[in-house]
Amino acid sequence: MENVSALQRTAGKKPWHKKLMDGFDNSNLFPYCLIIPVLLFFIIWNLIPTLWMIGMSFYNYAFTTGAPEKFNGISNLIDIMNNDTVWGNLGRTFTWVLATTGIETVLGILLAFLFWNSAKLPGRRLALTLLFTPMLIAPASVGAFFKLLYEPDFGVINYLLSLFGIAKINFLGDLKWAFPAVTLVDVWMWTPFMILITLAALGSVPKAELEAAEIDRLPWTKRLVHIIWPYGKFVLMLGILLRTIDSFKTMDLIFMLTRGGPGNTTELVAIGLYRKAFEGFTMGWSSTLAVILLFIAIAFTSVYLYILNLSNAEKE
Amino acid sequence: MNKQNLFKIAGLIMVFSMLLTACGTPATPAPAAAEPAKAVEPTKAPEAAAPAEAAKPTEAAAAEAAPAAADHPLKGQKIEMSILGIGGWVPSRLGVDMSPLFAEYAKKNYGYDVTFTFQEAPFSDLFQKANASLLTKSQEYNIIISDSQWLGAFAEEKAIVNISDLIKTNPEFDVKWVSPVVADAYQVYPDGSGIKWGLPEEGDVVVLYVRQDMFSDPKNIADYKAKYNADLPQTFEDWEKVDMDTFKNISEFFTRKDQGLYGTAYQYSKVYDFMTMFLYPFMFSTGGDIWDPKDGKIFGILNSDINAKAMEANREMLKYQPEGALQYDIAAIVDAFTQGKVATAFQWAAEGSAMIPDALKGKVLVVPPPAFKQADGSLKRVYSVGGQPWVINAYNDDAHMRVALDFLKWWYLPETQLEYAKRGGNPTDAATVNAAGFEDIQPWFKAYKYMMTSEHTRDFWHEPTYSTMLSTQQEGFTAYASGQVNDAKNTLDWIACEQQKIQFEAGRTKIEPDASCKNIKLDK
Numbered sequence: 001m002e003n004v005s006a007l008q009r010t011a012g013k014k015p016w017h018k019k020l021m022d023g024f025d026n027s028n029l030f031p032y033c034l035i036i037p038v039l040l041f042f043i044i045w046n047l048i049p050t051l052w053m054i055g056m057s058f059y060n061y062a063f064t065t066g067a068p069e070k071f072n073g074i075s076n077l078i079d080i081m082n083n084d085t086v087w088g089n090l091g092r093t094f095t096w097v098l099a100t101t102g103i104e105t106v107l108g109i110l111l112a113f114l115f116w117n118s119a120k121l122p123g124r125r126l127a128l129t130l131l132f133t134p135m136l137i138a139p140a141s142v143g144a145f146f147k148l149l150y151e152p153d154f155g156v157i158n159y160l161l162s163l164f165g166i167a168k169i170n171f172l173g174d175l176k177w178a179f180p181a182v183t184l185v186d187v188w189m190w191t192p193f194m195i196l197i198t199l200a201a202l203g204s205v206p207k208a209e210l211e212a213a214e215i216d217r218l219p220w221t222k223r224l225v226h227i228i229w230p231y232g233k234f235v236l237m238l239g240i241l242l243r244t245i246d247s248f249k250t251m252d253l254i255f256m257l258t259r260g261g262p263g264n265t266t267e268l269v270a271i272g273l274y275r276k277a278f279e280g281f282t283m284g285w286s287s288t289l290a291v292i293l294l295f296i297a298i299a300f301t302s303v304y305l306y307i308l309n310l311s312n313a314e315k316e
Numbered sequence: 317m318n319k320q321n322l323f324k325i326a327g328l329i330m331v332f333s334m335l336l337t338a339c340g341t342p343a344t345p346a347p348a349a350a351e352p353a354k355a356v357e358p359t360k361a362p363e364a365a366a367p368a369e370a371a372k373p374t375e376a377a378a379a380e381a382a383p384a385a386a387d388h389p390l391k392g393q394k395i396e397m398s399i400l401g402i403g404g405w406v407p408s409r410l411g412v413d414m415s416p417l418f419a420e421y422a423k424k425n426y427g428y429d430v431t432f433t434f435q436e437a438p439f440s441d442l443f444q445k446a447n448a449s450l451l452t453k454s455q456e457y458n459i460i461i462s463d464s465q466w467l468g469a470f471a472e473e474k475a476i477v478n479i480s481d482l483i484k485t486n487p488e489f490d491v492k493w494v495s496p497v498v499a500d501a502y503q504v505y506p507d508g509s510g511i512k513w514g515l516p517e518e519g520d521v522v523v524l525y526v527r528q529d530m531f532s533d534p535k536n537i538a539d540y541k542a543k544y545n546a547d548l549p550q551t552f553e554d555w556e557k558v559d560m561d562t563f564k565n566i567s568e569f570f571t572r573k574d575q576g577l578y579g580t581a582y583q584y585s586k587v588y589d590f591m592t593m594f595l596y597p598f599m600f601s602t603g604g605d606i607w608d609p610k611d612g613k614i615f616g617i618l619n620s621d622i623n624a625k626a627m628e629a630n631r632e633m634l635k636y637q638p639e640g641a642l643q644y645d646i647a648a649i650v651d652a653f654t655q656g657k658v659a660t661a662f663q664w665a666a667e668g669s670a671m672i673p674d675a676l677k678g679k680v681l682v683v684p685p686p687a688f689k690q691a692d693g694s695l696k697r698v699y700s701v702g703g704q705p706w707v708i709n710a711y712n713d714d715a716h717m718r719v720a721l722d723f724l725k726w727w728y729l730p731e732t733q734l735e736y737a738k739r740g741g742n743p744t745d746a747a748t749v750n751a752a753g754f755e756d757i758q759p760w761f762k763a764y765k766y767m768m769t770s771e772h773t774r775d776f777w778h779e780p781t782y783s784t785m786l787s788t789q790q791e792g793f794t795a796y797a798s799g800q801v802n803d804a805k806n807t808l809d810w811i812a813c814e815q816q817k818i819q820f821e822a823g824r825t826k827i828e829p830d831a832s833c834k835n836i837k838l839d840k
Contacts, residue, residue, distance in 0.1 A: 054329065063447060065780040065822050066472035084837050085791070152639035153576060153657060170639040175799055261586045262642045263800030264791065278444055279588075280787035 050294075056287035063281035076288035086289065088264060089272040092179075096268055097247045100186045105240055107187065108194020115195070116202045132192045139189070143256025146185045147172065150257075172258050178265050182257050186250065190243060197239030201232030234307065241304045245297065269293060391427035395719050400446055400457035401704075403436035404647075407518035407666050408461050408704065410741045411727075417735070418726050422719070430719055439463070440588040443783060450475035455709055458716045459723070461517050462707045465589075467505040469780040470707055471513045477708040477717075479503060479512035488725045489515060494749040495768055501775040502705035502744070507609040514705025515724060519744040520666045521767035522597065522685055522699040523760055524555065529679040530570065530659050540569050552762060555683035559695055560629070563686035567636035570659035579636035581652045582662035585645040586794040589786055593700040594662060595793055596776065598626035600698035601688035606776055607815075612825025615816045615833070619808035627804040631797050642798050664702045665767070668760035669740040682760040684767055701773045703742070737761070744768070781822045788814045792838060801839055810838045 014022070024030055057076060061069035080086050111131070118124050134142070149156050150171040158168050171181040205228050213223045251270035254260065260267030260275070267275075273293065277286035399415075401408035415432035422430050435457060437445045443466055449456045450473060462470065470476040483490045493499055498519060503512040530536060531548050540548045544565050549555045558566075567579025583590040599606070604623040607614045634641060638657055640648075646663070650670045653661040662685055663671055672680045687695035706727075708720050726732055733748040737757050742764055743749055755762040767773050777785065792811040795801045813833035819825045 051329065060821065062781065062784060062822060063451075064469035064472075064783055066469070066474070067823065084839060088839065168639055170642075173640040173642040173798075258643070259586050261794055262798030263795035265798070265800060275787055275791075279440065280784040281444075281447075282784055 053287045054291055056284055057291045059284040059287075061282075061284040063283050069284065072284070076285045077292075079285065080289055080292065085264065085272060086269070089267055089269040092264075092267065093248060093269045096179075096183070096186075096250065097244055099183050100190065100247050100250075101240060101243045103183070103187050104191045104194045104243060105236075107191045108239075109198050109236075111191070112195045112198030112202065115199060131195060134189045135192045137189070139253040140256050142185060142189055143253050146188075147257055150181060173262055175262055175265055178258055178262055182254050182266050185257065186247070186253060189253070190246075193243065194239055197235060197242075198232075201235035201239070202228065204235055205231040234310075237307050238304065241300065241307065245300045245304070248297065248300065388426040388428065390715055390718060393715070394429045395431075395715055397430060397432045397458050397716065397719055397723070398435060398456060399432055399459045399461065400435045400437075400442070400449075401461035402442055403438050405439075405666070406669055407520070407741045408436070409434070410736060410739050411461060411517055411706075414732070414736065414739070415723075417732070418723055421726050422722060426722060428719075430723075443469075446470075447473075447475075450709065450711070453711045455711045455713060455716060458709055458712050458720050460707050460709065461704045462514060463704055464501045464514070464701070464775055465778055465782040465786075467503075467513045467705070467707070468778040468782060471505045471511075472780045475710055476513055477710050479515060480510075482721075483512070486721060486725070488728065491515075491728050492746045493744050494519070494746045494765070495770055497701060497768065497770045497773050497775070498744045500770075501701045501773075502703060505778045507778055514707050515728075516703065516744040517706045517727075518666060518703050519742045519764070519768055520664050520702030520704075521764055521773050522594070522662055522702070523665045523763040523767060524683050524685040525653055525661045525663055525671050525760075526555070526681045526683055527653075527656070527659050527676075527679065528681040531681070536569075540566075543569065549683075552681070552683050555681075556687075556766075557695070558686050559689045560686045561689065564633070564636070566660070567633070571636045576657060578638045578652075578658045580633070580660045580662065581637050581641060581644060581649050581658045582633075583644050583646065583649065584634070584642045584794065584797050585648075586790050587645055589790070590645050591790060591793045591797065592776075592786065593702070595627065595630050595797075597685070597697070597699040598630045598688075599623045600700075600774060601696050602626050602629075603690075609777070611827060612819050613816075613827050614819065615812040615827075615830045617812075618815070619805065619812040621805065623808055624804040627793070627796055627807065631799075631804075634797070642794075665742055665760045665764040666702060668758055672759055680759065682763045684763055684772070697772055699767060699773055701775045703744075742768075779819070779824060781818050781824060784818050784822075785815045788818065795838060803840070806836070806840055807838065809836045 024033075056069070058071060058073060059069040060072045060075070115121075115124065115128060137145075150158075152158055152168050152170045152173070155171075157171070161167075161169065169177055171177045209227050210223070213227055218226075249270055250268055251274060254266050254268060254271060255274070258266045260271045269289075270293075273286060273289050276282050276289065280286075397415075399412055401411060412432055412434040415430075419430050419432075422428055435445075436442075443463065446457065446460050446462065446466075447469065450460075450470065453475075460476075462476075467476075471478075479489060493516070498516055499512065500507070502516040502519075503514050504510060505513050528550075532550060537548050540546070546562070546565070547554075548566070549558055563580075570577060570579040572578075582594040584594070585591060596606070598604075599622070602622055602625070604620055604626055606618050606623075608617060637644075638652055644652070646667060649661050649663050650667060652658045653663070653671055654673055654676060661671070665682075668682065672682075684697060685699055687697040690696050706724060708717070708724070712720060728745060730745075730747055733743040733745055734751075737743050737748060737754070740758060742761075748754065749765055749768070755765060779785065789811045792807045792814075796804055796807045801807055809832075813829050813836050816825070816827065816829040817833070820828050
């Protein structure tokens with residue numbers, strides 16, 4: 001009997017640590033404790049460096065002179081506004097964004113239509129895997145790889161051209177060719193992403209509506225405009241926006257291919273910033289430029305969020 | 317959130333950011349990663365363009381010449397040393413490859429065990445790596461193979477040991493160099509002050525590598541004679557007399573695009589100082605200059621008509637160089653030369669072992685690069701100096717400082733320098749370079765010795781602002797070389813304005829940028 005009553009006593013009792021955990025689970029602190037690690041990570045690695053960068057943008061500080069930083073207000077900003085190289089780089093970057101994202105989108109859509117509804121096509125899976133491979137490779141590796149392909153003397157591309165009697169082209173060293181050549185590499189690398197996005201967009205179109213259109217013998221253009229586009233446009237636009245933001249930040253690929261040359265013909269704003277910050281070590285000035293770029297990125301992100309909200313609103 | 321609140325928050329963020337930055341920039345150094353050497357004394361803030369006060373070596377390190385093993389303070393201890401050097405650069409690597417020899421020497425003479433690790437980074441990133449480490453007062457790298465132009469930055473930060481002070485107690489470091497250019501390039505900052513901060517690890521100069529198998533081909537000799545009514549240079553002495561006009565003929569003669577052969581190659585790359593190093597000789601050798609180190613004047617010196625013509629002459633040579641020469645860096649020159657794509661190549665003497673692989677042994681002649689004819693008919697050649705000094709981390713603790721000094725004392729022993737030369741390094745001490753038979757050790761040593769004189773070689777700024785000024789001029793020089801801009805004088809005007817501004821804003825000169833600078837644009 002004693003054993004039984006002891007069991008009864010302990011059955012109602014919870015060990016202290018369980019009690020503590022229960023109390024903790026039920027308290028208001030619990031959700032905050034869960035987000036503390038993420039919050040700490042965010043504060044240490046994002047917030048403090050960003051605030052530091054914003055602060056540094058008001059100072060004249062070079063990494064190399066040993067001199068303390070000097071507060072100079074908005075002088076860096078004024079200097080950047082009057083700096084032709086920065087404007088040139090920004091202009092080139094927007095051209096780059098338009099060219100790469102535009103071509104990748106058009107090609108991506110065209111190629112995605114080829115693979116749409118082709119589930120029974122033999123070798124489809126292999127073809128898609130091969131097609132998606134470029135975007136899985138590190139941009140630095142792609143850069144090194146294409147540098148060899150473009151090589152004027154032993155590069156494969158020039159060899160192939162020579163078979164058709166076309167004279168050697170110095171793709172990466174020629175003012176006329178350098179920009180199109182690096183654009184082509186980016187297109188090769190990122191068109192698969194747009195194919196993937198377009199396939200996702202096409203996948204969101206209800207099959208019933210497509211079948212109804214088929215039965216009604218709706219012309220292909222009308223199917224595209226009235227059925228496919230309304231369902232697929234948000235996914236596609238998100239894809240375009242993601243590519244736009246990513247393209248705006250391009251650095252490693254071009255750095256490997258041309259390092260911004262010849263001259264400045266392929267120097268995008270991210271490369272210009274790298275040169276100023278980590279070759280020129282002008283930390284204050286570079287921070288100001290980084291802050292400006294941060295605002296541009298925020299602007300892009302706002303458009304992204306606006307479209308996302310628009311999509312949600314339409315669904316509701 | 318209304319607009320008023322938004323502005324308030326933005327304002328608060330900015331004020332907080334500024335405070336954060338003001339309170340915690342590297343100018344207020346972080347605690348030392350290691351206990352710094354006792355005698356690395358705090359130094360006063362340097363005046364503009366004045367030398368920083370010496371960061372002094374430790375008491376232990378300042379002891380007199382190597383004691384016997386019996387009384388060495390590190391006897392019986394094990395020490396790990398770390399050297400930071402240039403990745404893929406043979407002479408840098410040699411310093412570490414030879415370290416087992418020092419380990420034996422140290423064990424025998426001092427009684428301690430030492431091992432070395434080698435950290436490396438390419439030229440373009442090494443300064444970033446070294447400086448970031450030194451700014452935190454770390455002794456992560458006990459010895460650094462620096463580039464000569466970084467002496468100013470390191471010295472102003474008081475991050476490296478003042479060698480002038482060191483010599484007072486360690487006379488072994490007062491080595492007699494082969495030429496005054498060695499001290500000017502690898503040791504002294506500020507320019508002309510005589511205050512030493514580095515010790516030469518490797519000397520280097522621009523030399524011309526010639527495919528002698530092509531030049532001695534009887535058909536080439538006959539064809540060249542027929543076309544130019546002159547002889548193709550065959551010997552070192554012949555090349556001493558070659559001027560740039562003759563060299564253009566030679567380059568034109570060997571440029572046979574249909575055969576994939578070009579006259580010459582040198583660097584036009586935007587990376588680091590690559591184009592600068594091969595454009596400067598055109599300026600220095602034709603009477604141009606880049607600045608006045610005494611008062612920091614750049615505008616009016618760099619943007620001279622002489623220098624503009626030098627830039628034009630440098631670009632003109634592109635027509636005798638392979639497609640893609642605008643991207644050429646050190647490795648690309650090695651490839652072009654060893655693959656038989658070019659008949660000659662301007663290249664660093666330090667690349668000798670890469671430029672003359674086994675397959676080309678006996679087929680390559682290394683000679684002084686072409687001279688430039690002066691108004692009086694005389695010949696002048698002044699090329700850029702390469703090479704790197706050792707610098708000693710001022711934050712080394714006593715033990716590591718001691719070993720660093722022991723290592724460098726061993727480095728300058730005649731037998732060590734001779735071994736270094738045999739392995740392909742370029743020594744700078746007079747005893748080794750002037751010794752009988754030195755020129756026969758390596759195929760490029762005769763040209764190296766010829767060029768390593770103040771008459772034929774010079775360095776440029778050792779300023780703390782070096783990297784900023786370099787980045788600017790690389791942008792301008794490569795824009796002109798590529799044809800993106802076509803007015804050499806305007807390009808130089810723009811560079812001179814930018815550099816004068818950099819120096820003025822850094823407090824390195826009292827000369828403000830010229831008033832005309834407001835209207836000067838690179839891409840006018």
